[in-house]
Amino acid sequence: MAPDKDALQAKKARVVSLVIAGTMVLWIGAQWIGSKVGISTRYALLLDLLALAAFVWALIVVYQIWRARQKG
Template sequence: MTKPSEQDMALARQARLAGAVMAVAIVAWVGLQFLGGQLGWQARYAFLVDFAALAAFAWGLIVTFRIWRLKGR
């Protein structure tokens, strides 16, 4: 069995980071939405949480697409 190249290891680290960011984003989003509902937060704070989660998902999608594109070389 051959040893993975340094580029493969770097892409694997990026993929793990993207997955972790997306997983933390969904857990934080659900938790903060629940907490905001229980504490009666204003709707603008719910939208702030939504936009932060969307930003995390967009970042994860961009990183994942970049990994996919680089792996195809």
């Protein structure tokens, strides 16, 4: 791989790691706050689906990074 592509892949990997860590922290915090406040299950499910969407996006980008490294 060229140095530019390596830098781009590293940047993508950093973004993915931040998304995964941030999503986990926000999701756990939202679940904790939601249990204390007593939000309805409808909103709790919405928070779960948003976290799941972030994890699916991260998995897709990790797969793209892996495939790009296999080609290079």
